Amino acid sequence: MITRYERMIASRYLLPGKGEGFIFLVAAISLIAVALGVAALITVMSVMNGFRAEMFDRILGLNGHAVVQGYGGRIEAWQPLAAKLKAMPGVTEVTPLIEQPLMGSYAGRVEGVIVRGMTVKDIANTRVIAQNVVAGDLKNLQPGTSTVAIGVRLAEALGARIGDEISLINPQGESTPFGTVPRIVAYRIVAVFEVGIFEYDKAFVVMPMQDAQVLLRLGDAVGMVEVVTNDPDNIGMIMAPIVPQVTGQAVVVDWKTSNSALFSALVVERTVMFWVLSIIILVAVFNILSSLIMLVRAKTRDIAILRTMGASRAALMRVFVTVGTIIGGLGIGLGIVLGFTLLYFRQNIIDGVSKLTGTDLWDPSVRYLSDLPAKTDPLEVVGIVLLALLLSFLATLYPAWKAASTDPVQVLRYE
Template sequence: MIAKRYLLPGRGEGFIFLVASISLVAVALGVAALIAVMSVMNGFRAELFDKILGLNGHAVVQGYGGRIEAWQPLQARLKALPGVVSATPLIEQPLMGSFGGRVEGVLVRGMTMEDIAGSRIITDNVRAGTLTRLQPGTNTVAIGARLAEALGVRVGDQISLINPQGESTPFGTVPRIVAYTIAAVFEVGIYDYDKAFVVMPMANAQTLLRLGDAVGMIEVVTDNPDRVGEILAPIVPEIAGQAVVNDWKTTNSALFSALVVERTVMFWVLSIIILVAVFNILSSLIMLVRAKTRDIAILRTMGASRIALMRVFMTVGTLIGGLGIALGCVLGFALLYFRAGIVAGVGRLTGTNLWDPSVRYLTELPAKTDPAEVIGIVLLALLLSFLATLYPAWKAASTDPVQVLRYE
């Protein structure tokens, strides 16, 4: 009851109430910023992880010289390893694509029809056309949405793929140029992939690249991405001198390491906002104790114990922090829900592109809220708010009523 009355401003205590209100808003902003930023960082990592591994698997066994001749026995051996879910042949080769005088670098990917149909990352993100038109021998391809924009092509247009390793003539090597009809346009959400990928049936890629029956690599998916190195360790000595194993940790180590460092730094930097807000709670409680010195002395003479007085001011400070945390949670989740509109609105107001896919890697601002992380942020803010109340509460409990009321 006393704590509730002290939360509301008394006569001449408007300034104390203002400081307490600022403290509450500061805690709310700190909690909201932490929840929003950590959720975006989690979403960024999860989106990258899902889409990169969805297209490239957990590891690839890549042949020296970009080709594996007798790949069927190696595929069977990989499938037999404990922990391996699938092992599929794959061809990837950087080439040039042209249309209407425009030329762009492309990454041709040859896949079996079963793998194309089973790749959810592609089939679920078709923006135009249909993948059913991709058939061996039909000279049809599916391309990324950003590549389609760069070349100015649509479904039904023909794109020319240029293979520098063409035919030898008396006048030198003539590049091999083959025209392919665009059957579908997809957008997986990763700018670099959408800007470069040209997907075609395996047989078509082997013909274009003159590989015969060879493939470029074998993509491996395991039941535990974090143990991929351990799972594929038995195969490494067997393929020495013929192929090499590259897992997702090696291929994308710089990217994911940078995300971990950035996530950690952002957490501690934003935690400082909550710490500053807590110091505001501390200062407002100290001023409240000074303003309520006579009340404290009267309560002591009426029999209130030191512990009871400490509980009063600890309750006041913790309630300010708790209300700020609750407001911060609401604000944080609101920011996450309207994040796309907020980014677009700020971009229009400032005249800048705040989320350039060519820089940010993903085409949309992602978010993934971790409940355990939110609970941790709430507990951290509550703990700091509680610690800020200890000194003012102890100071109030140490008040000597005789000295205060001597001249009353």
């Protein structure tokens, strides 16, 4: 434990003495550097966590944890399959659906679309769609009324609004003496939604299951059965019993397989960013080291006097360890405040810089998500703080040892 007089000496050494302004400046730079390093780590790690969480929630909220997809895009006897899936341990939701890439046209504009057919009840229960309607009402989406809901980016690309009619073009149309004529059906837009993932908002067209079956000439068949479980991380084990039962008729694809490249890239990027930004703290720690070495040299005479007055080597080590740790601790505290401030105003900062530079810093077509997300993990923040404190403490050991090794006889002989 540090004694009262040791705390007093440490507090006096934190303030600049006569001719020690440069040392104080280096110490202040060290404090600011630690703060910037901690703030950068907290901000970047929170953004990376938020990005992964948002991607996970939105992608799996729309696609489920696994799908049983029929060969040729058809599952004829899907009702017995759905019943088997519902009875499996760990399965919480089973949703039959149709998903087919087609072409969408409006006012001479043509875009590639993905038509998704679901029951009206399932559409209402799909939170990423039902809770993100920006125009219109999903209640108007009824079977037999030739109505659809489309993504907001698709609506912008086509220039379509609520009440307009979009034409869906199915290349697998009717055979005629002149060849196959694509099937073109017009549907009225009754709702526009924004999932928040650019690729989905740019392509998805949602319609009642019966209308999709008529458009694609599927009869009573569906394209796939979507499965949601209570443990996405163990999806392979949960779905294992159904695999042999559907072999030859369908294939089971889970979220880890279909999105493995994306989530693996996020993990790698997150790890690399952590270690790269940790270098900022390491550089700041070297600044603390250099400022303490200069302080020891400047206080050589004071140290010798303290030694002659009875101060032990351990006491002097504690003094300089305390000085360096306080500098690091103040920098960490400032960094925490700065980091959470940046996180709170992150979208405002992005928008402001975009306006000043005239460039879109967060292009949803590149970043997938419409807004910059963030999710702070308290354990990560504690880990960052402990890492910065440990490095700050280690940086104080050598200067403190040099101070404790000062020979008062040699110093005061020439004074």
